[in-house]
Amino acid sequence: AQTVTQSQPEMSVQEAETVTLSCTYDTSESNYYLFWYKQPPSRQMILVIRQEAYKQQNATENRFSVNFQKAAKSFSLKISDSQLGDTAMYFCAFMKGTSGSRLTFGEGTQLTVNP
Amino acid sequence: DGGITQSPKYLFRKEGQNVTLSCEQNLNHDAMYWYRQDPGQGLRLIYYSQIVNDFQKGDIAEGYSVSREKKESFPLTVTSAQKNPTAFYLCASSNPGTGSYEQYFGPGTRLTVT
Numbered sequence: 307a308q309t310v311t312q313s314q315p316e317m318s319v320q321e322a323e324t325v326t327l328s329c330t331y332d333t334s335e336s337n338y339y340l341f342w343y344k345q346p347p348s349r350q351m352i353l354v355i356r357q358e359a360y361k362q363q364n365a366t367e368n369r370f371s372v373n374f375q376k377a378a379k380s381f382s383l384k385i386s387d388s389q390l391g392d393t394a395m396y397f398c399a400f401m402k403g404t405s406g407s408r409l410t411f412g413e414g415t416q417l418t419v420n421p
Numbered sequence: 422d423g424g425i426t427q428s429p430k431y432l433f434r435k436e437g438q439n440v441t442l443s444c445e446q447n448l449n450h451d452a453m454y455w456y457r458q459d460p461g462q463g464l465r466l467i468y469y470s471q472i473v474n475d476f477q478k479g480d481i482a483e484g485y486s487v488s489r490e491k492k493e494s495f496p497l498t499v500t501s502a503q504k505n506p507t508a509f510y511l512c513a514s515s516n517p518g519t520g521s522y523e524q525y526f527g528p529g530t531r532l533t534v535t
Contacts, residue, residue: 351513353523
């Protein structure tokens with residue numbers, strides 16, 4: 307079974323600064339996907355970024371980027387130029403590379419962006 | 422607009438009553454999922470369905486039941502056998518047949534059982 311670990315229950319950052327959220331996972335699969343989801347106070351789950359395990363290049367989406375270290379089974383999220391609207395719970399999630407497969411979530415990191 | 426709707430947003434029930442949570446999607450997605458979220462925890466999978474008239478148990482299926490009679494609908498029934506039903510419930514869908522594995526979530530239903 308796959309496990310996802312987020313070791314930082316809470317983090318804070320000043321507006322406009324950069325912050326990195328950590329995620330490690332454990333799997334014996336070779337084909338899989340990794341995701342970061344954001345859950346703001348509205349509780350709507352929003353996809354932030356995805357990474358395919360077979361791709362060596364780290365995914366980026368505007369101010370969000372990942373550092374994917376496959377051998378170390380590490381998948382951290384970097385948020386640049388933090389904005390107040392980035393305040394949310396962030397979840398790392400793993401999915402086997404099988405059609406219609408389920409997501410396994412970490413326990414989340416509560417990020418607070420301070421003005 | 423395409424999306425996933427869950428109704429109602431807040432639901433209150435007495436202990437011992439069954440309750441059904443609605444999930445509808447107009448994204449034409451094949452796969453649908455139900456997750457449970459408890460305070461300070463990540464999401465845990467209850468049931469999922471990859472195709473109409475078929476579904477599989479997730480990690481915490483006991484005390485829950487589902488049906489998938491239509492592609493766009495995946496209702497979840499919380500039965501009286503569920504020992505601790507108060508939680509936030511999220512429905513999601515995806516279309517893996519197109520090579521897109523992301524799951525898209527509805528706004529959730531907060532269920533309180535007293």
